[in-house]
Amino acid sequence: MHFDLGKARLRKPEPSDVDALFAQKNDPEVAAMLGGFTKGYTRADLARWVEAHSQAKDEALYVIADATDRCLGHVGLYKIDHRIRSAEFAILVGDKKAWGTGVGRACTSFMLRFGFEDLQLHRIYLEVLETNERARSLYESLGFKHEGRLRHAQWKGGRYLDVHVMGILEDEWRSHAR
Numbered sequence: 001m002h003f004d005l006g007k008a009r010l011r012k013p014e015p016s017d018v019d020a021l022f023a024q025k026n027d028p029e030v031a032a033m034l035g036g037f038t039k040g041y042t043r044a045d046l047a048r049w050v051e052a053h054s055q056a057k058d059e060a061l062y063v064i065a066d067a068t069d070r071c072l073g074h075v076g077l078y079k080i081d082h083r084i085r086s087a088e089f090a091i092l093v094g095d096k097k098a099w100g101t102g103v104g105r106a107c108t109s110f111m112l113r114f115g116f117e118d119l120q121l122h123r124i125y126l127e128v129l130e131t132n133e134r135a136r137s138l139y140e141s142l143g144f145k146h147e148g149r150l151r152h153a154q155w156k157g158g159r160y161l162d163v164h165v166m167g168i169l170e171d172e173w174r175s176h177a178r
C-alpha cells in the first residue's frame, strides 16, 4: 500500500532504503535538528530499524519517496493510543536537496488528515528543538499550538536546548484544514 501526495509518495520502509537512510541519518546538519544523542548509525542499525518499523503495531510510519522511489526520509505517527485517541508525530526529510521544496508540508498535512480522519484521533502532539525554526514554523502554519517548553531537555552543539511541545486537537484541525 502507498499514498501518492504529488510531491512525494509514502510507502512502507524496505531493505533497499538502508543506503539512503545511512547517508541521511549520519548527516550532522540533519542530526542537529533532532533530539537525542547519536554516535552515528551503522548499516546494520538501519537494517534493524527497517525491520522493526515494518512490524510495529502502535505506529503508522512511512518512508517518503520521490518519483524514482528513492528514499528522502520518513514520517509517521507513533505511540498511537486508541483508548485516549492520541499519537505523536515525527518527520525527517533527510535528503537536504528536498528541504524547502514543500515535501515536509505535504507529508505533515497528509499525516494530520490520516490521523484525524482514518485513525479517528483526538490529539496529535510532537516535540521540536527551540533552534529548529523551519520545523516550528511549518507546524504552526498547519495549526499546531505551542503547549509547553521542556527547559534544557536536550544537549546539542555544546549547550542545553529547550524542547517545545506542540499539539493539535481534532476540532482545531477541522477548522484549520477547511
Ligand SMILES: CC(C)(COP(=O)(O)OP(=O)(O)OC[C@H]1O[C@@H](n2cnc3c(N)ncnc32)[C@H](O)[C@@H]1OP(=O)(O)O)[C@@H](O)C(=O)NCCC(=O)NCCS
Binding pocket: 030, 033, 034, 091, 092, 093, 094, 098, 099, 100, 101, 102, 103, 104, 105, 106, 127, 128, 129, 132, 133, 134, 135, 137, 138, 141
Ligand atoms: C522540518 C522539515 C520537515 C520541513 O520540511 P521541508 O520540506 O524542508 O519544508 P517545506 O518546503 O514543506 O516548507 C514548510 C514550511 O517550513 C518553513 N520553512 C521552510 N524553509 C524554511 C527556512 N529556511 N527557514 C524557516 N522556515 C522555513 C516555512 O514555514 C514553510 O512554509 P511555506 O511553504 O509556506 O514557506 C524538513 O526540513 C526536515 O525534516 N528537516 C530535518 C529534520 C527535522 O528538522 N525534522 C523535524 C524535527 S521536529
